[in-house]
Amino acid sequence: MEDYGDSDEECYYSDDRESLDGLDNEDSHFQRVTPKGPKVIRKESLLAAQREDLRRVMELLSLREHHARTLLIHYRWDVERLFAVLVEKGKSFLFTEAGVTIIESQDNDSQQTSCSTVRCDICIEDLSRDKATRMDCGHSFCNDCWTEHFIVKINEGQSKRIRCMAYKCNAICDEAVVRNLVSKRHPDLAEKFERFLLESYIEDNKMVKWCPSTPHCGNAIRVEEDQFCEVECSCGMQFCFSCLSETHSPCSCLMWELWSKKCRDESETVNWITVHTKPCPKCHKPVEKNGGCNLVSCVCGQAFCWLCGGATGRDHTWSRIAGHSCGRYKEDQEKKTERAKRDLYRYMHYHNRYKAHTDSFELESKLKKTIMRKVSISEEKESRLRDFSWVTNGLQRLFRSRRVLSYSYPFAFYMFGEELLEDGMTEVDREIKQSLFEDQQQQLESNVEKLSKFLGKPFEQYSDDKVMDIRMQVINLSVVTDSLCKKMYECIENDLLGSLQPGMHNIAPYKSKGIEKASELTTGWSSKTNATNMFLSSSGGTSKQERPSDSGSSDDSGCFALKRARKEDGGYFDLNLPAEVVDRS
Amino acid sequence: MIDFSRVQKELQECSRDIESSGIRVTPKSDNLGRLTGIIPGPTGTPYEGGTFCIDITLPDGYPFEPPKMQFATKVWHPNISSQSGAICLDILKDQWSPALTLKTALLSVQALLSAPQPDDPQDAVVAQQYIKEYQTFVGTARYWTETFAKVSSLGVEEKVQKLVEMGFPESLVRSTLEAVGGDENLALEKLCSG
Ligand SMILES: [Zn+2]
Ligand SMILES: [Zn+2]
Ligand SMILES: [Zn+2]
Ligand SMILES: [Zn+2]
Ligand SMILES: [Zn+2]
Numbered sequence: 095m096e097d098y099g100d101s102d103e104e105c106y107y108s109d110d111r112e113s114l115d116g117l118d119n120e121d122s123h124f125q126r127v128t129p130k131g132p133k134v135i136r137k138e139s140l141l142a143a144q145r146e147d148l149r150r151v152m153e154l155l156s157l158r159e160h161h162a163r164t165l166l167i168h169y170r171w172d173v174e175r176l177f178a179v180l181v182e183k184g185k186s187f188l189f190t191e192a193g194v195t196i197i198e199s200q201d202n203d204s205q206q207t208s209c210s211t212v213r214c215d216i217c218i219e220d221l222s223r224d225k226a227t228r229m230d231c232g233h234s235f236c237n238d239c240w241t242e243h244f245i246v247k248i249n250e251g252q253s254k255r256i257r258c259m260a261y262k263c264n265a266i267c268d269e270a271v272v273r274n275l276v277s278k279r280h281p282d283l284a285e286k287f288e289r290f291l292l293e294s295y296i297e298d299n300k301m302v303k304w305c306p307s308t309p310h311c312g313n314a315i316r317v318e319e320d321q322f323c324e325v326e327c328s329c330g331m332q333f334c335f336s337c338l339s340e341t342h343s344p345c346s347c348l349m350w351e352l353w354s355k356k357c358r359d360e361s362e363t364v365n366w367i368t369v370h371t372k373p374c375p376k377c378h379k380p381v382e383k384n385g386g387c388n389l390v391s392c393v394c395g396q397a398f399c400w401l402c403g404g405a406t407g408r409d410h411t412w413s414r415i416a417g418h419s420c421g422r423y424k425e426d427q428e429k430k431t432e433r434a435k436r437d438l439y440r441y442m443h444y445h446n447r448y449k450a451h452t453d454s455f456e457l458e459s460k461l462k463k464t465i466m467r468k469v470s471i472s473e474e475k476e477s478r479l480r481d482f483s484w485v486t487n488g489l490q491r492l493f494r495s496r497r498v499l500s501y502s503y504p505f506a507f508y509m510f511g512e513e514l515l516e517d518g519m520t521e522v523d524r525e526i527k528q529s530l531f532e533d534q535q536q537q538l539e540s541n542v543e544k545l546s547k548f549l550g551k552p553f554e555q556y557s558d559d560k561v562m563d564i565r566m567q568v569i570n571l572s573v574v575t576d577s578l579c580k581k582m583y584e585c586i587e588n589d590l591l592g593s594l595q596p597g598m599h600n601i602a603p604y605k606s607k608g609i610e611k612a613s614e615l616t617t618g619w620s621s622k623t624n625a626t627n628m629f630l631s632s633s634g635g636t637s638k639q640e641r642p643s644d645s646g647s648s649d650d651s652g653c654f655a656l657k658r659a660r661k662e663d664g665g666y667f668d669l670n671l672p673a674e675v676v677d678r679s
Numbered sequence: 680m681i682d683f684s685r686v687q688k689e690l691q692e693c694s695r696d697i698e699s700s701g702i703r704v705t706p707k708s709d710n711l712g713r714l715t716g717i718i719p720g721p722t723g724t725p726y727e728g729g730t731f732c733i734d735i736t737l738p739d740g741y742p743f744e745p746p747k748m749q750f751a752t753k754v755w756h757p758n759i760s761s762q763s764g765a766i767c768l769d770i771l772k773d774q775w776s777p778a779l780t781l782k783t784a785l786l787s788v789q790a791l792l793s794a795p796q797p798d799d800p801q802d803a804v805v806a807q808q809y810i811k812e813y814q815t816f817v818g819t820a821r822y823w824t825e826t827f828a829k830v831s832s833l834g835v836e837e838k839v840q841k842l843v844e845m846g847f848p849e850s851l852v853r854s855t856l857e858a859v860g861g862d863e864n865l866a867l868e869k870l871c872s873g
């Protein structure tokens with residue numbers, strides 16, 4: 095993780111009611127403390143997550159919060175684009191487009207207050223003025239009609255942009271009015287409205303996505319700048335931010351989608367394979383036919399005839415297998431089946447390797463425990479060797495490189511296959527590139543295997559010298575595999591993807607440290623399970639809380655004057671990171 | 680629940696200026712949830728001289744949800760299905776506002792008859808014809824108006840059936856037709872005014 099040391103600004107909220115409308119007291123002051131990288135947004139921090147964007151828009155345009163929100167929802171929380179539109183087309187265009195209406199309406203008010211009843215044009219009833227509400231756009235209707243309108247719209251799922259009831263009025267209704275009126279009749283619906291508003295920040299925002307875990311952990315992840323990245327949620331789920339499936343670089347999202355589909359479809363071909371294996375007449379293991387030749391041989395050394403299954407000698411000519419004459423021996427000539435077979439074998443070639451590395455990854459993950467036990471045994475020994483971080487580092491490197499290796503096979507399958515290839519690459523060109531890539535792949539492969547081998551050694555039983563030797567090997571191999579992975583990504587990004595359809599294939603950049611863990615969004619909000627409550631202010635004291643706690647356990651819930659915990663010499667503990675990561679930084 | 684007190688007020692308001700608007704709305708039954716709207720074909724269009732009936736169904740959320748409207752009279756028009764009578768009109772969908780009424784909605788439907796929008800067709804065949812062979816379109820639309828929207832071209836039994844389909848009780852239809860000497864337009868007017 096990046097260090098948090100540079101962020102020593104304070105962040106706290108004062109408990110003024112106005113700040114909820116965006117009219118801040120002088121002393122209320124908010125800054126998002128921003129360590130770089132992806133962020134976990136929890137239910138409790140969802141409001142805080144949008145704060146900074148709201149604040150920027152509110153400050154620049156001197157707007158109230160609900161107007162800023164309306165603008166941001168319209169521009170899908172893309173503050174930069176919103177500002178660009180402002181600069182290019184001006185404020186009034188910006189407002190009209192988004193349905194923000196701010197009119198100076200004192201005249202109207204004084205004029206209207208002169209009579210005590212008004213006619214509501216919806217229900218066509220006369221009623222006293224205090225039973226009607228006027229929106230920012232100037233249109234006034236009775237509270238019952240407004241409420242009914244809001245309820246219909248919220249049930250239609252249009253909470254985020256409830257327009258005024260007047261015909262052709264594009265203005266978006268003040269969320270405070272909606273909240274207030276709806277909660278009187280339908281508190282649960284008001285809550286739904288609140289949630290819709292808050293979740294717009296996730297739903298309508300291309301930089302924020304729900305974590306795809308099932309059952310859902312309730313978190314969303316926010317990334318910075320690049321959507322093509324791989325992240326780990328605080329629930330442990332690792333995923334590709336762009337397509338929300340498992341992490342798959344250096345495969346592109348499209349390649350991965352095709353590959354997963356192919357793997358599902360081709361599992362039927364596995365049946366093909368079972369149909370196309372025959373038991374060896376000697377040891378009875380299934381033997382696969384390899385190529386067109388009908389003389390097959392089993393690993394046990396037995397040769398037999400594919401057609402009749404009978405044991406034979408090992409020699410054959412075009413017409414005859416030595417020592418055998420079932421008379422049906424013939425090379426398969428049918429072009430079509432040859433081609434289908436060739437495609438299938440090509441797929442199997444890549445799939446086997448992909449699968450082999452995925453399996454190794456799983457086995458090695460299980461081995462982690464064993465290896466860590468060896469470390470603790472070694473640490474207790476009387477020895478001058480104390481530092482075993484090379485083991486943990488080596489393991490991390492091994493896991494990382496294994497994954498790169500496994501996904502490099504589906505990548506190669508599509509990169510050098512016919513399915514996705516555009517006309518850009520000539521046959522010769524492709525062969526050159528393929529062999530270059532395969533060289534890299536093989537280098538990586540052999541180093542990864544070596545690394546795996548060394549980490550598997552029973553070093554806890556070795557003498558210090560021997561351990562030192564393994565340590566050197568592991569450290570070297572870690573460095574080598576890291577740089578080979580980096581090189582492979584570079585080669586893919588710079589030399590290979592360019593010859594596919596432009597823009598269609600993007601890959602998450604190689605991260606030496608592994609898939610980036612999203613850090614907690616550090617906020618001053620006390621945790622509340624119900625977002626609505628955030629709007630209820632209180633006469634809060636000024637007790638400080640170390641960090642927002644996890645569930646709705648905070649006792650002094652009304653207090654917004656919270657300060658973030660600060661470690662004396664900079665740097666924050668992030669409770670969501672495993673100790674090893676925190677220690678290292 | 681439908682706001683029936685508002686519907687009542689709308690009906691009163693509508694009958695008040697039948698003279699100027701030519702728009703009528705009458706309930707099909709007692710419950711006010713199903714009504715018939717009647718609009719005269721706009722002058723200067725192939726629909727001139729026709730009387731068009733529109734089935735109206737009010738959703739529970741009316742007036743906060745738009746009324747459902749569908750031509751009962753067959754019409755040849757790019758934005759109205761020649762099969763089902765379904766109308767493609769924005770204010771009957773997402774542009775509906777509770778501030779609109781049945782009368783204003785029917786006026787919009789009438790305006791649609793005057794100004795077809797073939798770019799947003801409900802009936803692709805009609806729209807194609809409208810764009811490519813405008814004169815043929817006008818001819819067909821006029822023929823349909825003559826055939827389906829002019830009650831006077833019908834025999835007595837057909838007149839009765841037509842008026843019954845609009846939602847009037849058969850016995851009342853027969854007596855009214857008799858009273859006005861078989862002129863179904865007069866009969867309709869009489870039936871509508873109660
Ligand atoms: Zn009202
Ligand atoms: Zn308005
Ligand atoms: Zn998660
Ligand atoms: Zn992806
Ligand atoms: Zn065998």
Ligand SMILES: [Zn+2]
Pocket residue numbers: 387388389410
């Ligand atoms: Zn052979």
Ligand SMILES: [Zn+2]
Pocket residue numbers: 399400401402403404418419420421
């Ligand atoms: Zn044989």
